[in-house]
Amino acid sequence: MSDWLWPTATVVATLFGPIFAVQAQKAIERSQERNRRKLWVFQQLMATRRARLSPDHVQALNMIDLAFYGRRDFGKHRATKTEIAVTDAWHEYLDHLSTKADDATWIPRGDELFTNILGAMANDVGYSFDRVQLKKGAYSPIAHGEQETQIQNMRRLLSEILSGARPIKMQVTDFPFSKDATDAQIKLQGKLAEAFGEDGTLHVTVVEPHPPA
DSSP: OHHHHHHHHHHHHHHHHHHHHHHHHHHHHHHHHHHHHHHHHHHHHHHTTTOTTSHHHHHHHHTHHHHTSOEEETTEEEOOHHHHHHHHHHHHHHHHHTSOOOSTTHHHHHHHHHHHHHHHHHHHHTOOOOHHHHHHOOOOOHHHHHHHHHHHHHHHHHHHHHHTSSOOOOOOOOOOOOHHHHHHHHHHHHHHHHHBOTTSOBOOOOOOOOOOO
8 A cells, every 4th residue: 555655645745736736825925915005004094093084094994994905715705803802893983984073982982992903913913011001102293283173163163154054154243434535424414404494395496697797
């Protein structure tokens, strides 16, 4: 039996060994590409976690489902528990972003949900961060925060004005004044008062023109 199996195994290894090696190399490359996508998304969200209106931040959020999708083996979707934790955290945060900010708890709740995403991603890509680091470890100048708040307020006010929900308030504080124009108006009113009698009748005097010389 061994005399028969050994040559057969040698032939099989010779024929299919390169094929298996190529497939193994492709699997390694796909795994490396998935890891690169995950790291890119995680790095972008970490770098922009204090600038959540920036295009880079929004783009990274929209890449989560793709980067942490997992893999497909023989036509079947397979994702690890840590990848599922990331996508579940993202979907919960997305649902929150899709609701109307109508109370004071909306922003703090969003902060907690976003921190959950970062924590799940860190766990998946192999980084160790506590929640304080993820939530408050980023630096952002005060002026940038004020500018972002002002932009949000202006957009909200403009939207309310254009939709008719908020009227435009107008208050006149001063009119241009001309003393000459005022005096002329007073003089004109005096002459009109003289032309009308007490009963409101207009008195007209007809003056005969002088004959030409």
